[in-house]
Amino acid sequence: MEMDGPGGFETEFNREVREHGVTDRAVALFQDLVLSAYRSRGRRLPWRETADPYAILVSEVMLQQTQVDRVVPKYRAFLERFPDFKTLASASLADLLSVWQGLGYNRRAIALHRTAQRVVAEFGGQLPRDVATLCLLPGIGKATASAIAAYAFNEPVVYIETNIRRVFLHFFFRDRSGVTDREIEPLVSRTLHTENPREWYNALMDLGTALASSTTNPNRRSASYTRQARFEGSDRQVRGRILRCVLAEGEVMESELSPMVGVERQRIERAIAALEREGFIRRCGNRIALERGDTEYRA
Numbered sequence: 001m002e003m004d005g006p007g008g009f010e011t012e013f014n015r016e017v018r019e020h021g022v023t024d025r026a027v028a029l030f031q032d033l034v035l036s037a038y039r040s041r042g043r044r045l046p047w048r049e050t051a052d053p054y055a056i057l058v059s060e061v062m063l064q065q066t067q068v069d070r071v072v073p074k075y076r077a078f079l080e081r082f083p084d085f086k087t088l089a090s091a092s093l094a095d096l097l098s099v100w101q102g103l104g105y106n107r108r109a110i111a112l113h114r115t116a117q118r119v120v121a122e123f124g125g126q127l128p129r130d131v132a133t134l135c136l137l138p139g140i141g142k143a144t145a146s147a148i149a150a151y152a153f154n155e156p157v158v159y160i161e162t163n164i165r166r167v168f169l170h171f172f173f174r175d176r177s178g179v180t181d182r183e184i185e186p187l188v189s190r191t192l193h194t195e196n197p198r199e200w201y202n203a204l205m206d207l208g209t210a211l212a213s214s215t216t217n218p219n220r221r222s223a224s225y226t227r228q229a230r231f232e233g234s235d236r237q238v239r240g241r242i243l244r245c246v247l248a249e250g251e252v253m254e255s256e257l258s259p260m261v262g263v264e265r266q267r268i269e270r271a272i273a274a275l276e277r278e279g280f281i282r283r284c285g286n287r288i289a290l291e292r293g294d295t296e297y298r299a
Contacts, residue, residue, distance in 0.1 A: 009033035013171070022172070027191050030171060031200075035193065037210075038203030043068075046075060047151070048202060053127035054085055056152035060144050061112050066103055068209075074103050085125050088116040093280075093290050097247055104236070106243060107278050111139025129153045150201050156194040160184055162219060163208025164201070169218035170211050177221040238263055238271045242288075243280060251289040 013029040020026070045068065047059035058078055062071045081099050082088040088096075091113070100109040115137045119127055128134055129152070134145035146159030160168075160181050172187055173179045193200035211218060219225050241261045245252050254272065258265045272288065275281045282291045 009036065010171075017172070022187065022190070030191055031193055034167070034203045034207055035200070038199070038206055042202065042206050043209075046072060051152060051154075051198075053129075053148070053152040055079060056148055057115070057127060058112065060147050060151070061108050061139065062103060064108060064144065065105055070103065074100070085116045085119045085127075088113065089120045094247060097243060097280075097290070101244065101247070104240065106240065106280065108139055110279055114138040115140065127152070129155065131155075131157060147201070150197045154196065154198045156192055156197045158185060158189045158192060160188060163205045163212075164188065165222055165224075166208040166211050166218045167204050169221050170215065173218075173221065178223045179221055180223045235267065235271060235274070238267055239275055242268070242271055242275060246281060246288055246290055251287055254283070254286045254288050257288070 009029060009032055013026060013033060016023060016026040016029060047055060050056070059071070059075055062075055062078075078099050081095070082091055093110075093113070096109050096113055097106065100106060103109075118137060119125060127148070128137075129149060131142065131145045131149050134140050134148055135142055137145075140148075143159050143161045146157040147161070149155040149157045150159070165181070165184060168184045168187055169179060173183075238261060242257060245257065245260050252260070254268070257268045257272075261268060272281065272283070276283065276291075279291050281288055
């Protein structure tokens with residue numbers, strides 16, 4: 001997404017900020033730059049074609065720590081199988097995880113499941129629209145709650161996530177490192193396009209994605225920057241393999257898991273303990289099966 005060049009928006013914006021600071025004119029130039037790029041080359045994504053709060057919630061949970069290309073087919077399959085809060089709330093954990101397989105971070109599936117149950121039981125099947133209440137639901141932090149408020153309800157909320165952070169570091173903190181979100185947030189607030197927050201944040205997300213591939217990642221200059229832990233060979237991968245075995249077999253013997261998963265028994269024991277704490281599995285002697293308990297909802 002090339003925006004610079006003689007007389008281009010970015011050149012003019014840079015000159016304004018360099019000579020006069022973040023003026024009203026600089027804000028207007030920034031908004032024009034972001035929205036023009038989006039309106040000419042914005043990505044078509046299935047969750048951008050709906051304002052259904054349930055569908056938006058599903059997309060935001062799936063997009064946590066997972067790339068868009070991996071999410072799109074899973075999102076479509078998930079909505080086909082679980083089209084609304086009531087259907088998801090009443091689903092078995094086995095059905096839920098069978099659709100979720102391949103996305104990773106399986107605890108998100110349980111959080112989404114429990115959120116659906118609470119929305120049905122406490123809110124009459126209607127997702128709350130205010131950020132504070134959304135934050136009380138399982139697995140939903142402030143950034144996810146704010147994203148839901150913006151995309152599902154077009155609320156002019158202020159929030160920062162990795163792509164948004166990348167945009168503001170690139171444009172407003174070119175010569176700085178160790179930049180905190182506390183420094184970025186006032187700029188996110190000041191530049192917010194309040195007429196259509198949904199479109200504005202979609203535009204920022206696309207621009208942030210483009211910057212990730214066209215420049216040295218600006219997020220490296222963030223005070224909160226950390227490299228994502230390697231998945232191959234990780235305990236997270238082992239837990240995923242164990243879950244796949246249990247889903248495929250219905251019930252497995254703990255003593256058989258080491259050769260099935262391909263790691264030593266000590267790691268198997270550690271992974272099983274973690275899965276049990278997180279509510280995925282239950283043990284009965286040497287047998288391992290999917291948890292039932294309060295993860296299963298009855299209308």
